[in-house]
Amino acid sequence: MTLALPDTAAVTAAAARRGETYLTVDELGKQFGTFVALHRVSLTVQTGEFVTFLGPSGCGKTTLLRGIAGLDPPTTGRILQQGRDITHLPPSERDFGIVFQSYALFPNLTVTANVAYGLRGAAWPKPRVRDRVAELLGIVGLADQRDKYPAQLSGGQQQRVALARALANEPGLLLLDEPLSALDAIVRQHLRQEIRSLQQRLGVTTIMVTHDQEEAMGVSDRIVVMSRGRIEQIGTPADIYDRPASPFVASFIGHSTHFDAVVDSSVGMVLAHGVRIAAQAARPLLYGARVKCFVRPEHVRLHRGDGAPAGALTARVTGMEFLGPVCRVSLEAGRLHLLAAVPPAELAALDIGPGSVVEASLPAERVMVFAEDV
Amino acid sequence: MRWGLWLALGFLLCFLALPLGTLLLRAFETPQGGFAGIANFRTYATTPALLAAAWNSLWTAALTAVIVVPLAFVFAYALTRSCIPGKPFFRAVMLLPLLAPSLLPALALIYLFGNQGMLRGLLMGGSIYGPAGIVAAQVFYCFPSAALILSVALSTADARLYEAAAALKASRLRIFHTVTLPGARYGLVSAFVVVFTLVVTDFGIPKVIGGQFPVLATDVYKQVVGLQDFNMGAVVGIVLLVPAVLAFVLDRWASRQRAATMSGRAVPLRPAPRAARDGPLLALCLVVIALLLGIVGTAVWGSLIRFWPYNLSLTLDNYDFTRFDAAGWGAVWLSVRIAAVAAVLGTAIVFVVAYVLERGPQQGPLPGIGRFAATVPLAVPGLVLGLAYVLFFNHPANPLGVLYGTLAILVLNSIVHFYTVGHLTAVTAIRQLDPEFESVGASMRVPVWVTFGRVTVPMCLPAILDIAVYMFVNAMTTVSAVIFLYGPDTKPASVAMVHMDEAGQASAAAAMGVVILSITVTAKLAQLALGAVLGRASQAWRR
Numbered sequence: 001m002t003l004a005l006p007d008t009a010a011v012t013a014a015a016a017r018r019g020e021t022y023l024t025v026d027e028l029g030k031q032f033g034t035f036v037a038l039h040r041v042s043l044t045v046q047t048g049e050f051v052t053f054l055g056p057s058g059c060g061k062t063t064l065l066r067g068i069a070g071l072d073p074p075t076t077g078r079i080l081q082q083g084r085d086i087t088h089l090p091p092s093e094r095d096f097g098i099v100f101q102s103y104a105l106f107p108n109l110t111v112t113a114n115v116a117y118g119l120r121g122a123a124w125p126k127p128r129v130r131d132r133v134a135e136l137l138g139i140v141g142l143a144d145q146r147d148k149y150p151a152q153l154s155g156g157q158q159q160r161v162a163l164a165r166a167l168a169n170e171p172g173l174l175l176l177d178e179p180l181s182a183l184d185a186i187v188r189q190h191l192r193q194e195i196r197s198l199q200q201r202l203g204v205t206t207i208m209v210t211h212d213q214e215e216a217m218g219v220s221d222r223i224v225v226m227s228r229g230r231i232e233q234i235g236t237p238a239d240i241y242d243r244p245a246s247p248f249v250a251s252f253i254g255h256s257t258h259f260d261a262v263v264d265s266s267v268g269m270v271l272a273h274g275v276r277i278a279a280q281a282a283r284p285l286l287y288g289a290r291v292k293c294f295v296r297p298e299h300v301r302l303h304r305g306d307g308a309p310a311g312a313l314t315a316r317v318t319g320m321e322f323l324g325p326v327c328r329v330s331l332e333a334g335r336l337h338l339l340a341a342v343p344p345a346e347l348a349a350l351d352i353g354p355g356s357v358v359e360a361s362l363p364a365e366r367v368m369v370f371a372e373d374v
Numbered sequence: 375m376r377w378g379l380w381l382a383l384g385f386l387l388c389f390l391a392l393p394l395g396t397l398l399l400r401a402f403e404t405p406q407g408g409f410a411g412i413a414n415f416r417t418y419a420t421t422p423a424l425l426a427a428a429w430n431s432l433w434t435a436a437l438t439a440v441i442v443v444p445l446a447f448v449f450a451y452a453l454t455r456s457c458i459p460g461k462p463f464f465r466a467v468m469l470l471p472l473l474a475p476s477l478l479p480a481l482a483l484i485y486l487f488g489n490q491g492m493l494r495g496l497l498m499g500g501s502i503y504g505p506a507g508i509v510a511a512q513v514f515y516c517f518p519s520a521a522l523i524l525s526v527a528l529s530t531a532d533a534r535l536y537e538a539a540a541a542l543k544a545s546r547l548r549i550f551h552t553v554t555l556p557g558a559r560y561g562l563v564s565a566f567v568v569v570f571t572l573v574v575t576d577f578g579i580p581k582v583i584g585g586q587f588p589v590l591a592t593d594v595y596k597q598v599v600g601l602q603d604f605n606m607g608a609v610v611g612i613v614l615l616v617p618a619v620l621a622f623v624l625d626r627w628a629s630r631q632r633a634a635t636m637s638g639r640a641v642p643l644r645p646a647p648r649a650a651r652d653g654p655l656l657a658l659c660l661v662v663i664a665l666l667l668g669i670v671g672t673a674v675w676g677s678l679i680r681f682w683p684y685n686l687s688l689t690l691d692n693y694d695f696t697r698f699d700a701a702g703w704g705a706v707w708l709s710v711r712i713a714a715v716a717a718v719l720g721t722a723i724v725f726v727v728a729y730v731l732e733r734g735p736q737q738g739p740l741p742g743i744g745r746f747a748a749t750v751p752l753a754v755p756g757l758v759l760g761l762a763y764v765l766f767f768n769h770p771a772n773p774l775g776v777l778y779g780t781l782a783i784l785v786l787n788s789i790v791h792f793y794t795v796g797h798l799t800a801v802t803a804i805r806q807l808d809p810e811f812e813s814v815g816a817s818m819r820v821p822v823w824v825t826f827g828r829v830t831v832p833m834c835l836p837a838i839l840d841i842a843v844y845m846f847v848n849a850m851t852t853v854s855a856v857i858f859l860y861g862p863d864t865k866p867a868s869v870a871m872v873h874m875d876e877a878g879q880a881s882a883a884a885a886m887g888v889v890i891l892s893i894t895v896t897a898k899l900a901q902l903a904l905g906a907v908l909g910r911a912s913q914a915w916r917r
Contacts, residue, residue, distance in 0.1 A: 071813050091816035098817045104810035106829045107915045117828075118818025149915035169818055 022047040022205045023068070023173065028077035030063050037063040039229045040077065048203045050196065052216040055226035056252070061209045062177060064226070068207065069175055070094050081173065097166030101178040103158050105150040105165075111137070112146045115164045136164040139198065156187045163195065167202070174199070176208040180215060192219050213253055217241070225249050247292045247370045256294040256368070257339045263289045268364065273335035278311055279367035290372040297328060297341035299366040302350055308359030313338075315360045317352055331360055338362075375734035375822060382727040383740060386747040388774065389790050393762035394754065400765050401608040414609045427588035428613055434505055434589065435573035435617075438512040439566045445513075446520035446565060447558070449662055452655035453521075454528040455554075457647040459656070465525075467663050470670055472518045473894040475851045475868045476578035478887040479514040481880060482672040483507055483583060490683045503585030511579045514669055516572050517662075520565040527561020528554075533643040563628040571621040575614065575755030577854040578868075582875055590614045591854065594757050598858060604765060611758040622753035670891070677885035692885040698877070699870050706889055709867035712784050713849035720789035720796065721842040728800035729830060733812055752794035756854030759791050764858045779861035787859055788849040796841040803837035804830070835908055843901040847894045 023045040030038040038060045045051050053061035066072040068079060070091040079087045086094050105114055112133050119129045137143045140160035150158050159179060166174060179195070180188045196219040199206045210216050216223050217237040225232045225240055225248075232252075233245040244250035251258060261272035263285045270282050270291060279293065303312060315333035327347050331338040338360060342350075352358050404410045418424050449468070453461055471479065486493045487502035500506060531554070539549045577591040584592060590610060598607035676682060680689045696702035731744045751759070767778040777783045807830065815825035831838070853868045860869050867890055875883040909916075 069813070069817065071816075091813065092819045092821075094817075096817060098814065100808075100810045100814070102808050102810060104808040104814045106811065108829060108832045108912065109915075117815070118820055120820065120824075151915050165814075166817070171817075 020047045021045075022049070022082060023207075024078075024080040025064070025068070026078045026080070028064065028067060028074045028079065030060075030067060030072065031075045037229055038067070038074070041226075041229075041231055042077075043224055043231065043234055045205060045207065047205055050199055050206045050208070050219060050221045052208045052210060052220040052223045053226055054210055054213060054216040054223050055232075057211055058228075059226040060229040061211075061224075061226050063229075065175055065177055065207060065209045068173075069096055069098055095171055096173040096175055097169060097171035098175040099159070099162045099166050099177065099179045101181055103150075103162040103182075105158055105161055107150050110147050110149055111142065111153070111161050114150065114161055115168055117165060118169050132168065136168055139167075140164045154187075155183045156191055159183065159191060163198070167204070172205060174204045174206040176206065178209055178211070181210070181212070188215070189218075195219065225252065227252070244294075244368060247294070250294040250368050250370070254296060255339070255341075256296050257300075257337065258292065258294050259336060260372075261291050261293050261369075263287055263291060270367075270369065275313060275334050275336045277313075277362055277367065278364035279362075279369050280364045281367060281369035285369070285371055292370045292372060294368040294370075295338065295362055295366065297339040298326070299363055300331075300338060300340035301361045301363070302329070302340055302342055302346075302352070303359040303361065304350060305357070305359055309361050312359040312361040315358055317354050317356050317358060319354060320347075331358070333360065375730060378726065378730040379734050379740055379744065382730055383744055383747070385723065385727070386744065389786050390747060390750060390754075390793075393759070393766035396766040396769065397608050397611055397758065397762035400605055401612050403605055405603070405605055410605070414605055418606070418609050418613070423588065424593060424610070427590055427593045430505070430588060431574050431590040431614075432617065434508050434512070435570045438509050438516060438573045439569040441509070442513050442516050442520050442569050443524075443562060443565050445662070446517055447524050447562065448655070448658055449517075450521050450524035450528050452659050453525050455531075455643070455645050456652045456655045457645055458652050458659060460659075464659050464663060467666060468521055469518050469898070470666055470891075471515050473847055473851070473898060474670070474673075474891040475853055475871060475887055476511070476515045476576050477582050477853065477868075477871055477875065477883065478673050478891065479669050480507065480511040480579045480582040481875065481884045481887060482669045482676065483511050484880065485672050485676040485682060485884075492683060501585070503583060504587040507583035507585075508580055508587065508589070511583055512573045512576065514666065515576070515579065516569045517666070519572060520569050523565045523568060524558065524561050527558045527564070531557055531643040533641040536643060560628040560631045564625050567621045567625045567628070571618050571755075574617050574621075575757065575854065577757055577857065578872070581853075581872060591755070591757055594761060595857065598761060598764075604761075607761055608765065611755075611761050614755050615753075615758050618755050618758075619753045626749070673884045674888050677881055677888045679881060682881060692881040693889070695870070695882065695886065698874050698879045698882040699865075701865055701870060705865055705867045705870040706886075706893075708781075708864060709850055709890070710893060712781060712788065712866060713846045715781075716785045716788040716849040717842040717846035719785065720792070720845040721838055723789060724793060724796040724841055724845075725800045725831075725834070725838055728797050729804055729826065732801060732804045733809075748797040749794050751790055751792070754791075756791050756852060757857070760787065760855045760858040763787055779864065781864050783859055784856055784864060784866065785849075787855050788852065789845065791852065791855040792845055792848045795844060799837050799841050799844070800834070803834040807833055832912075835912075836905060839901055839904060839908070843897055846897050850890055850894050850897075 021044050025041060025043050027040045027042055028038055029036070029040050041060070041064060053064060055061050063072060067074045070086070070089055073088060077087070078085060081095065106117065109117070115133045115136055116129050119132060124132075133146070134143065137146055140163055142157060142160055142164070145153060145157060150161065153161065162179075176195070180192055183191065192215055208216075208219070220237060222234060222236055223240055224234050227248045233240050233249045235243070235245075240249055240253055244253060250256055259272045261270040261277070263269075263282050264271045264276060265287050268278055268280055268283045270277050270279050270293060272293065277293070282291065285291065303309070313333040313336070315331040315338065317329055318332050319330040321328040322344070325343065326341040327344050329340045329342055329347070331340060340360060350358065401414055402410055402412070404413070449464075452458055453464060483502055484507070485491060487497055487507070488494070491502070497506075502510070535553050535557075536549065539553050544552065575591060577595065580587070580589045580592045581595070590613060594607055594610045594614060597603045597610055677692050678688045678690070679685070680687050680691065691697070694702075695705070699705065701708070727744070727748065731741050731748070734741065763783065766772060767775055767783060769775065777786070811829055812822055812825055815822060851868060853872055856866055857869055857872065860866060865873075867886055871883045871886040871890070874880075874886060
């Protein structure tokens with residue numbers, strides 16, 4: 001590989017391979033004593049893809065990542081990297097670079113020495129190491145910090161050094177374990193876009209672990225939502241937001257109002273706390289089935305009494321929160337509690353305040369319905 | 375790493391578990407080698423003289439602890455919670471007794487209050503030889519250990535608790551006993567237990583100043599060296615082991631409780647000046663320091679006197695050791711060699727073993743066994759370990775018997791005897807490193823020993839230096855562990871000191887003690903200098 005033009009070379013190579021399966025995780029299980037951290041998890045990652053494992057803490061996402069890295073070998077199942085079974089290989093015989101939550105930069109080595117740490121052996125004579133380190137520091141924008149020690153850098157800069165170090169060996173797979181969680185909010189937003197554009201430029205297959213859904217939505221090609229050691233859903237950010245596969249995903253991703261209901265006798269209607277609501281998703285369900293329903297606040301529309309569409313609910317405003325771009329309005333329709341997100345201008349036009357009565361409509365195609373397991 | 379684990383366990387097996395096992399077996403054997411059952415213990419329990427020694431050990435130890443712990447608490451309180459000047463000086467001088475063999479304060483007390491003592495009249499007819507002398511010398515000898523533990527316990531206070539108490543309008547006295555004392559209670563337990571163990575297991579002080587007052591430590595020596603009764607020696611050794619092990623268990627419990635009460639987000643307390651508190655505390659610190667320096671000063675002065683107390687002219691004759699002991703200054707150089715080798719080799723072993731136990735594979739029972747074994751030496755009194763070594767390495771069937779009577783066995787014994795403190799220091803240092811260093815190295819296909827050499831060792835250099843100096847100082851000053859093990863050509867300085875005192879040459883013994891003290895003080899100063907150099911060199915990356 002020519003070092004002078006690594007980006008274009010990597011990008012073309014990656015583009016050629018794009019769409020092929022790079023990593024296959026097959027029925028992977030992990031037990032710590034009697035605690036089951038992973039239940040037979042299966043997924044595939046395509047070459048050049050950016051996949052994020054998302055879930056609350058303790059959902060098994062880090063365990064899965066460490067299994068892929070070989071740091072905590074799985075109890076059952078298989079992991080294939082480019083068709084090679086790597087399940088029981090030690091980390092040193094695998095092909096990956098990793099950035100830890102703590103970065104794990106070597107405090108007693110300079111930035112240059114940290115990045116060059118893995119560049120050893122006959123394949124890396126000194127001039128080549130020097131060029132490679134200069135190139136990597138250029139990529140992450142730290143060329144002028146090369147002689148500093150990690151403790152002399154800001155959190156964001158340390159993060160970039162860790163990234164450069166992980167990429168030094170040109171790994172086929174980049175693993176990021178909560179790489180941004182130690183940074184403050186503004187640096188975090190900025191850096192995650194940088195990581196994304198770097199990843200797209202280099203075309204390196206990347207797996208990131210995070211508990212921050214905004215972060216996951218912002219950078220991923222696909223998101224793997226996990227809960228209690230199981231995969232709940234795998235899909236693009238839009239998929240998991242608009243078409244959640246389970247009540248867990250519906251409540252974990254984004255905001256939503258949740259209520260229990262039963263399927264009503266007329267097709268496509270549910271009955272919740274005595275209130276009848278149209279829901280297309282309820283059509284295939286049997287009359288009387290218990291369901292869990294979710295409605296996103298931004299899908300709830302408010303109307304004046306005279307302009308309300310058919311089927312709108314009469315509700316009383318019980319509270320209002322000003323959040324900047326929108327106002328979050330708490331509503332009570334009978335015994336049903338709802339949240340609506342309304343732009344402030346629209347709210348002004350409606351002229352409502354706490355205690356007012358308003359008509360609320362829920363678009364039938366937007367109500368998410370999940371049959372309860374019996 | 376797995377390899378290293380087996381080596382570590384092999385080392386601890388050969389030089390700790392097997393000797394102690396041999397000691398245990400011998401306690402149940404007849405002198406002819408047959409199985410005695412509990413006959414030896416029955417003999418022990420029915421011999422009033424032996425039982426009296428056990429009782430004497432217990433009550434002198436308890437009395438010493440009762441005197442030392444409150445004193446050390448106030449001293450540590452002054453160092454950590456007040457604004458008195460000269461804290462670094464007090465801290466440094468406080469450590470002085472740790473740098474000398476325990477015999478030294480006993481010798482100084484004899485100079486002052488012994489049969490020819492200058493201040494004998496103050497005793498009003500009482501005798502310093504016996505429990506009074508033992509307790510007085512032990513107070514001096516144990517003070518730094520207690521003060522160290524208590525300053526650590528008192529320095530980890532959470533300022534927010536004090537602010538909350540003050541905001542609730544609690545009086546100073548109430549704050550003291552609702553916040554300060556509970557915060558330090560496990561430190562107090564630890565200090566009490568450590569002092570108790572030090573006194574029960576110390577050999578030098580009762581040997582020199584005990585007179586006809588028998589204690590467990592001198593009994594082991596008498597059974598083995600005097601009566602050549604190894605089986606009864608083993609029995610007394612085991613009796614000596616019991617309080618030490620109990621104390622050890624209690625101390626582990628206390629330190630676990632203490633660790634649990636410390637919250638990671640505590641705001642450190644910064645004391646504000648207050649004359650009503652700082653004045654008396656400063657006075658007390660000065661008195662304590664004056665006493666410590668006075669005792670050491672007496673020993674130094676005594677070593678320079680021609681013939682105590684009749685001819686008080688000064689001389690260096692007492693330092694001409696060839697006049698008193700065939701080995702002469704050779705004993706000193708031998709001790710330095712033993713201590714230096716123990717420091718270098720011991721530090722390497724301790725650190726590598728701690729690293730393997732902490733960062734190696736954690737599956738299976740081996741790491742747990744290793745961690746336990748590494749803490750056992752703290753519970754084993756030096757005399758017991760020394761006796762166990764004699765019984766194990768002197769056994770005709772033991773292939774390791776070639777070590778017996780060599781320098782190597784003295785070095786190994788010192789390493790094992792002082793193993794635990796070094797191990798805990800190393801573990802603390804290693805735990806402060808990011809747990810992912812090895813993983814990062816592995817992900818870049820860098821072998822673990824490279825990461826160990828390039829990152830772990832440089833990061834832990836201050837701790838490594840600490841361990842080395844600790845090993846050196848203790849190997850220089852220990853008497854109890856080596857008194858059974860030296861050979862005709864391998865008599866260390868501390869043992870020579872005991873022999874000179876036994877032969878009635880107290881001045882020469884004091885001189886030897888002063889020589890040992892100067893060597894250990896030099897080592898400590900060298901550590902400070904080296905530490906400062908290291909600190910400057912690593913300033914950039916420790917910010």
